Amino acid sequence: MGELSDGGEAASEDEDIAQLEQILESTQKPERKRKRKAQDDDLEGRYMQKLADAEEREQAEREAERKLKRQRTKEAEKADDSEEEGDASSNEEAQSDSDTVTKAEKDQRKAPTGVPLHESLAPDAEATDLEKASRTVFLANVCTSAISSKSAHKTLLKHLGSFISDLPAPLEGKPPHKVESIRFRSTPYATPALPKKASFAKKDIREATTKSTNAYAVYSTAYAAREAVKRLNATVVLDRHLRVDGVAHPAKTDHRRCVFVGNLGFMDDESMLDQDDNERKRSKVPSDIEEGLWRQFGKAGEVESVRVVRDEKTRVGKGFAYVQFIDPNSVEAALLFNDKKYPPMLPRILRVVRAKPVKNTALAQAAVKQNRKENARVVNRDSVYNPKVSSEAASLKGRAGRLLGKAGASKMKRTGANDVPVGAKANGIEGITKTPERIIFEGHRATIKSGKPGMGKKKSGGKPKTKGARRASAWKKGGPRS
Numbered sequence: 001m002g003e004l005s006d007g008g009e010a011a012s013e014d015e016d017i018a019q020l021e022q023i024l025e026s027t028q029k030p031e032r033k034r035k036r037k038a039q040d041d042d043l044e045g046r047y048m049q050k051l052a053d054a055e056e057r058e059q060a061e062r063e064a065e066r067k068l069k070r071q072r073t074k075e076a077e078k079a080d081d082s083e084e085e086g087d088a089s090s091n092e093e094a095q096s097d098s099d100t101v102t103k104a105e106k107d108q109r110k111a112p113t114g115v116p117l118h119e120s121l122a123p124d125a126e127a128t129d130l131e132k133a134s135r136t137v138f139l140a141n142v143c144t145s146a147i148s149s150k151s152a153h154k155t156l157l158k159h160l161g162s163f164i165s166d167l168p169a170p171l172e173g174k175p176p177h178k179v180e181s182i183r184f185r186s187t188p189y190a191t192p193a194l195p196k197k198a199s200f201a202k203k204d205i206r207e208a209t210t211k212s213t214n215a216y217a218v219y220s221t222a223y224a225a226r227e228a229v230k231r232l233n234a235t236v237v238l239d240r241h242l243r244v245d246g247v248a249h250p251a252k253t254d255h256r257r258c259v260f261v262g263n264l265g266f267m268d269d270e271s272m273l274d275q276d277d278n279e280r281k282r283s284k285v286p287s288d289i290e291e292g293l294w295r296q297f298g299k300a301g302e303v304e305s306v307r308v309v310r311d312e313k314t315r316v317g318k319g320f321a322y323v324q325f326i327d328p329n330s331v332e333a334a335l336l337f338n339d340k341k342y343p344p345m346l347p348r349i350l351r352v353v354r355a356k357p358v359k360n361t362a363l364a365q366a367a368v369k370q371n372r373k374e375n376a377r378v379v380n381r382d383s384v385y386n387p388k389v390s391s392e393a394a395s396l397k398g399r400a401g402r403l404l405g406k407a408g409a410s411k412m413k414r415t416g417a418n419d420v421p422v423g424a425k426a427n428g429i430e431g432i433t434k435t436p437e438r439i440i441f442e443g444h445r446a447t448i449k450s451g452k453p454g455m456g457k458k459k460s461g462g463k464p465k466t467k468g469a470r471r472a473s474a475w476k477k478g479g480p481r482s
Contacts, residue, residue: 170223
């Protein structure tokens with residue numbers, strides 16, 4: 001029995017040990033994986049495999065697109081051939097076209113999504129700008145209510161597209177005629193500190209400066225833009241005459257058909273300026289310079305354009321404008337408006353004169369002078385700068401030694417001609433005309449004293465001034481010495 005008990009205890013101990021080992025194995029934490037990958041991992045191979053898989057997917061998309069286009073082309077050709085030649089011939093052509101892809105299909109094939117377009121295939125930015133400029137027109141004297149009012153904005157867009165229904169249908173592949181967009185520029189805003197976009201969104205417009213603004217309208221086709229310039233110029237919309245001009249091909253300015261109008265107001269409504277609370281605002285009808293010029297000078301003849309010169313940022317007028325007529329004879333009738341005023345739109349006395357050519361204006365002449373000065377300053381670095389010599393100095397330069405002698409030539413080098421210091425002529429010291437004492441007459445020797453009063457006369461009387469003359473005079477008075 002003792003042996004059995006000992007054997008049972010030994011067996012139970014072995015079972016307990018086995019159970020404990022199993023528990024330890026189950027509770028033991030798994031080994032942490034190394035952060036570094038094994039050295040035998042082929043990173044480059046896996047990357048190249050990813051690229052190959054992506055290329056295979058793109059190739060599969062291209063093949064599917066080609067098959068779809070072939071199928072569509074086959075169906076379209078079958079339908080055409082069945083009407084003209086019959087079903088038999090159409091089946092043969094469809095069978096031959098199913099194996100090859102035509103050049104036109106390759107050109108029309110779209111690039112797969114996600115693939116960037118090569119720079120050689122991308123459209124040129126300059127060509128795109130020129131194409132858009134040919135579809136854009138410039139609008140002047142646009143009512144500012146087109147910005148603040150939605151109904152006025154719709155009226156303006158409707159007026160810009162009013163002639164489109166009369167145009168012929170566009171060619172195949174061209175977009176239909178319509179107004180794509182309109183952008184307002186040169187608008188007088190009440191708060192210049194704000195950005196223009198913020199002021200435009202808030203409709204914060206200062207109508208006291210001017211009641212008109214400029215805009216650019218973009219049409220879908222260049223033909224519609226050209227017709228807009230012909231048909232919409234000088235038309236009335238929102239109670240204002242509209243000036244329409246092309247951006248790519250602007251109208252030429254002809255001074256023979258143009259008049260200059262001066263003494264205009266700087267602002268349309270000066271009574272709306274900021275004043276103190278104690279001062280009462282003037283109760284007068286506000287002026288309207290641009291529209292007033294359209295209406296008043298339209299009585300002299302058909303007006304082609306009115307250009308009021310304003311400041312770029314503030315839109316405040318500079319006090320003058322140009323009115324161009326279609327007929328040159330209308331200029332004569334417009335000159336009769338000189339020294340007259342036409343309130344309330346034009347409350348000041350107008351100054352109406354003929355317009356000068358562009359080359360004769362003060363700004364053009366100032367620009368020419370400035371260009372000449374800049375060109376004169378440009379000197380070749382390899383050469384020596386020689387200042388320009390006046391004609392008088394050039395004529396006296398070679399003859400000074402022969403006419404005046406060595407002493408006179410050296411003096412002229414120091415003081416210049418006519419006793420004027422060197423550089424004084426440039427500083428404006430020398431007068432324009434010469435005094436009688438400076439004139440040198442022919443027949444006399446060219447000396448410093450030539451031309452002065454009393455030339456050729458002997459001086460009488462007077463006391464000797466030099467020391468030698470005084471000694472000689474004293475010796476004569478004393479008589480000969482023994």
